[in-house]
Amino acid sequence: MENYLLILIGTVFVNNIVMSKILGLCPFMGVSRKLETAIGMGAATTFVLTLASGASYLVDTYLLGQELAYLRTLSFIVVIAGIVGFTEMFIKKTSPVLFRVLGIYLPLITTNCAVLGIPLLNVQEQHNFLESLFYGLGGALGFSLVLVLFAAMRERLEAADVPKPFQGVSIAMITAGLMSLAFMGFAGLIR
Amino acid sequence: MFSAILVMAAIGLVLGGILGWASIKYRVEDDPLVEKVDAILPQTQCGQCGFPGCKPYAEAIAKGEADINLCPPGGDDGVKRLAELLGVEAKPLGEGMEPKPKSVAVIDENTCIGCTLCIQACPVDAIVGAAKQMHVIVASQCTGCELCLPPCPVDCISMQVIKEDVVNWKWRYPIHMMKRVA
Amino acid sequence: MSRTLFTFNGGVHPDGHKTESNGTPIRAMPLLSRYVVPMRQHIGAPARPVVAVGDAVLRGQTLGAAEGYVSTAVHAPTSGRVIAIEPCAAPHPSGLFDLAVVIEADGLDQSIAFEPLDWRALDPSALRNRIREMGLAGLGGAVFPSYIKLNPGAQKIHTLILNGAECEPWITCDDRLMRERAPELVRGIEIMRHALGSATILIGIEDNKPEALAAMRAAAPSDMEVVAIPTLYPGGGGKQLTYTLTGVETPTGGRSTDVGIQVFNVGTAYSLYRAVELGEPLISRIVTITGHVSNPGNFEVRVGTPLSDLVTAAGGMLPGASGEIVGGPMMGFDLMDSAAPVTKAVNCLIIKNSKLFPGKPIELPCIRCGACAKACPADLQPFEMYWYSRAKNFGRAQSYNLFDCIECGCCAYVCPSHIPLVDYFRFAKSEIWEREREKSGADQARIRHDFKTFRLEREKREKAEKFAKAAEKTKAAASNPSEASAAVDPDAEKKKAILQAALERAQKAKESVAPRNTEDLPPRVQREIDEIEARRAAVETKTESTE
Numbered sequence: 079m080e081n082y083l084l085i086l087i088g089t090v091f092v093n094n095i096v097m098s099k100i101l102g103l104c105p106f107m108g109v110s111r112k113l114e115t116a117i118g119m120g121a122a123t124t125f126v127l128t129l130a131s132g133a134s135y136l137v138d139t140y141l142l143g144q145e146l147a148y149l150r151t152l153s154f155i156v157v158i159a160g161i162v163g164f165t166e167m168f169i170k171k172t173s174p175v176l177f178r179v180l181g182i183y184l185p186l187i188t189t190n191c192a193v194l195g196i197p198l199l200n201v202q203e204q205h206n207f208l209e210s211l212f213y214g215l216g217g218a219l220g221f222s223l224v225l226v227l228f229a230a231m232r233e234r235l236e237a238a239d240v241p242k243p244f245q246g247v248s249i250a251m252i253t254a255g256l257m258s259l260a261f262m263g264f265a266g267l268i269r
Numbered sequence: 270m271f272s273a274i275l276v277m278a279a280i281g282l283v284l285g286g287i288l289g290w291a292s293i294k295y296r297v298e299d300d301p302l303v304e305k306v307d308a309i310l311p312q313t314q315c316g317q318c319g320f321p322g323c324k325p326y327a328e329a330i331a332k333g334e335a336d337i338n339l340c341p342p343g344g345d346d347g348v349k350r351l352a353e354l355l356g357v358e359a360k361p362l363g364e365g366m367e368p369k370p371k372s373v374a375v376i377d378e379n380t381c382i383g384c385t386l387c388i389q390a391c392p393v394d395a396i397v398g399a400a401k402q403m404h405v406i407v408a409s410q411c412t413g414c415e416l417c418l419p420p421c422p423v424d425c426i427s428m429q430v431i432k433e434d435v436v437n438w439k440w441r442y443p444i445h446m447m448k449r450v451a
Numbered sequence: 452m453s454r455t456l457f458t459f460n461g462g463v464h465p466d467g468h469k470t471e472s473n474g475t476p477i478r479a480m481p482l483l484s485r486y487v488v489p490m491r492q493h494i495g496a497p498a499r500p501v502v503a504v505g506d507a508v509l510r511g512q513t514l515g516a517a518e519g520y521v522s523t524a525v526h527a528p529t530s531g532r533v534i535a536i537e538p539c540a541a542p543h544p545s546g547l548f549d550l551a552v553v554i555e556a557d558g559l560d561q562s563i564a565f566e567p568l569d570w571r572a573l574d575p576s577a578l579r580n581r582i583r584e585m586g587l588a589g590l591g592g593a594v595f596p597s598y599i600k601l602n603p604g605a606q607k608i609h610t611l612i613l614n615g616a617e618c619e620p621w622i623t624c625d626d627r628l629m630r631e632r633a634p635e636l637v638r639g640i641e642i643m644r645h646a647l648g649s650a651t652i653l654i655g656i657e658d659n660k661p662e663a664l665a666a667m668r669a670a671a672p673s674d675m676e677v678v679a680i681p682t683l684y685p686g687g688g689g690k691q692l693t694y695t696l697t698g699v700e701t702p703t704g705g706r707s708t709d710v711g712i713q714v715f716n717v718g719t720a721y722s723l724y725r726a727v728e729l730g731e732p733l734i735s736r737i738v739t740i741t742g743h744v745s746n747p748g749n750f751e752v753r754v755g756t757p758l759s760d761l762v763t764a765a766g767g768m769l770p771g772a773s774g775e776i777v778g779g780p781m782m783g784f785d786l787m788d789s790a791a792p793v794t795k796a797v798n799c800l801i802i803k804n805s806k807l808f809p810g811k812p813i814e815l816p817c818i819r820c821g822a823c824a825k826a827c828p829a830d831l832q833p834f835e836m837y838w839y840s841r842a843k844n845f846g847r848a849q850s851y852n853l854f855d856c857i858e859c860g861c862c863a864y865v866c867p868s869h870i871p872l873v874d875y876f877r878f879a880k881s882e883i884w885e886r887e888r889e890k891s892g893a894d895q896a897r898i899r900h901d902f903k904t905f906r907l908e909r910e911k912r913e914k915a916e917k918f919a920k921a922a923e924k925t926k927a928a929a930s931n932p933s934e935a936s937a938a939v940d941p942d943a944e945k946k947k948a949i950l951q952a953a954l955e956r957a958q959k960a961k962e963s964v965a966p967r968n969t970e971d972l973p974p975r976v977q978r979e980i981d982e983i984e985a986r987r988a989a990v991e992t993k994t995e996s997t998e
Binding site for chain 1: 838841842844847
Binding site: 111112115137141142145146149152153156157159160163164167168170171172174175178180 | 277281
């Protein structure tokens with residue numbers, strides 16, 4: 079039990095997928111302009127990532143095994159694409175505005191390196207099925223956390239008097255850097 | 270080799286099955302986004318966007334066929350709100366599309382010949398009159414679209430800017446006297 | 452007095468400056484030669500003028516009748532002649548002109564026959580109609596038509612609160628009124644109780660007015676409670692006073708009536724007494740004039756008195772005066788034009804000088820210290836509202852409950868960065884109102900446009916149906932040839948003839964079109980024209996032949 083808790087805390091804070099592994103930067107910069115969008119994107123990614131971690135564990139263990147290990151990346155991409163396709167239809171039905179707002183970023187979850195990275199890390203770390211699920215959930219929660227925090231900051235920045243050269247993406251980059259520094263404070267929380 | 274093809278095919282089949290089922294289960298009939306876009310548009314029905322009214326423009330925006338910065342009566346504020354709704358970057362109004370001050374059309378009673386052409390042109394039925402009778406514009410309903418100007422054969426319609434009075438007066442943006450901190 | 456008082460959060464203690472004007476009794480203004488009576492003196496629709504230029508009017512005669520539900524009447528302050536009905540300077544922060552009836556006084560000050568009313572025998576609804584005709588509106592500054600406030604409606608008003616707090620610095624008109632006219636005021640309260648049927652009556656007065664408290668306690672019967680409340684600005688705000696006295700909070704976006712409480716200003720109660728028991732419409736009120744003026748104090752001023760005349764009556768401005776404030780220093784506004792008249796809303800005129808009212812300090816950036824949130828009596832977060840109002844992100848500002856802001860000015864008063872927060876809130880509010888207006892206009896336009904489209908469709912359809920029917924008829928007729936030719940021919944012939952005639956007319960008209968200014972030409976010019984015509988004819992024949 080403690081193991082799973084450690085995986086969760088570790089992935090959310092210490093080894094945050096965005097802040098310390100520098101994965102998934104594309105949606106992190108792209109979908110953080112508005113808080114609502116960020117929350118939606120976080121939820122969608124959490125859903126996809128958790129499912130993808132579990133599904134790719136099953137595919138890797140029961141379908142591929144050792145002899146077909148070279149198909150790992152390829153098959154993971156296919157699995158993720160399928161899950162994203164499903165999520166897309168689901169969101170389109172339940173929340174058209176969120177669908178519109180997520181725009182190209184929703185299909186982009188397919189190529190979100192965090193989503194592919196976590197199943198691959200699962201294999202590398204030799205997690206079992208439950209561990210994989212938790213690792214995926216934790217990674218996604220960590221991603222959502224920083225995305226929402228970052229969006230909240232950017233929303234406030236929008237109303238601020240930012241000097242001309244720093245307006246727009248440049249101040250966002252600086253903010254992201256500062257945030258990453260802040261997350262370094264969590265290093266050493268576990269072990 | 271054979272097992273690899275088999276495995277990929279199996280994955281493909283299972284996922285294809287799930288997606289097929291989902292596309293039936295989660296079918297979306299029409300796009301409620303149109304209504305939301307239409308609610309932001311100022312409903313002048315002026316056609317300056319190149320569409321024959323606000324609703325068609327809203328439909329075009331929702332489909333992604335038209336840009337959001339084609340509505341001069343909505344002004345920059347309207348563009349901003351459209352951008353907010355659609356989650357895209359706001360942009361300045363298109364070329365030659367400066368918003369004009371809000372105005373209403375006024376018919377010069379002396380020159381009007383009662384031809385009813387402007388009545389047919391008015392998109393919101395804000396002109397009252399009959400053939401060979403003097404026409405009058407209901408100022409409170411006029412959207413200032415200027416569509417009645419071109420059909421008038423005697424050029425008796427003019428646009429009058431709405432003057433500021435005690436009712437529509439707005440508090441000004443406080444003058445910024447920020448001290449410069451070196 | 453053992454009533455438990457509640458203390459609202461926030462509030463400030465600005466210098467009272469009450470002694471400047473509360474030492475002298477209320478004085479009467481001398482009769483003037485000219486009065487300017489605006490038609491918009493209350494919240495809601497302006498009154499509709501019912502007199503014409505040139506009309507002779509008497510004191511108390513109706514000048515403007517109430518128009519619509521939220522409206523009330525306006526009356527002549529003295530007898531004289533209407534010399535103009537036109538936009539005039541108005542006591543409004545914009546300095547814009549507003550429609551007013553200008554009266555030239557005849558100096559006789561004759562009044563119409565005032566009819567006292569036996570209100571105890573009168574049904575509350577009839578009483579309210581009378582009050583509406585009398586032009587009663589809240590004299591505390593909001594000028595909401597009183598007859599509406601006196602209508603309990605579906606909600607039972609169990610508590611009636613009289614607001615004698617007068618928390619704004621400098622203003623002392625309610626103080627003097629309570630000291631000098633407490634018995635009449637109490638009779639006004641009794642009329643209110645009759646209309647509302649309230650059981651509890653509380654009169655809240657700040658404890659910096661001991662004389663007013665004593666006078667009211669002496670005048671009030673045992674079933675009205677005069678309560679001394681701590682002096683804390685804005686203790687006289689409707690919601691704040693309600694909370695102080697009863698501990699009941701007014702819900703967001705609601706009124707105190709939602710919780711069964713109605714609040715009236717004491718000045719309104721006094722005017723109500725005058726209107727009902729004496730039959731005199733609301734044509735005068737008490738106005739404080741104070742600040743940098745030689746003889747500050749309170750005046751009984753007729754509505755329509757130009758503010759410049761009020762200043763003269765108070766001995767004129769002292770040298771070094773730097774402007775005028777209408778209302779109090781916290782919530783009032785700078786007067787743009789001193790020709791503007793006293794209206795039912797004007798309770799105070801402060802003459803500024805640079806010592807009492809130094810110019811606005813330079814605005815510094817917000818340091819997010821939170822002092823404004825601590826001072827806010829409405830429990831809002833002014834720094835957040837400011838942040839988004841300044842960035843013109845009105846939706847966000849509104850989500851921080853901007854519209855619960857009472858614009859009391861406490862936040863701006865305590866702000867260490869001297870940010871004029873209230874100015875930003877007023878700006879944001881009026882922008883949002885403008886948007887609302889535009890939105891409702893757009894909604895109406897959408898409905899009308901949709902209907903027009905529908906109507907055109909319908910007409911088209913009906914025409915098509917008619918056409919189809921006619922076609923059917925001709926078809927039916929065709930089966931019977933002799934009848935068909937008889938039926939169709941004359942019609943077609945006629946149409947053809949008309950068409951032919953029209954074509955001929957058009958042809959003729961075309962031919963008759965000739966360049967103007969060709970008559971009476973000097974021979975030389977005529978010759979030139981002839982030559983040109985000849986050349987043109989030659990060219991035309993040439994081209995024709997080549998073809």
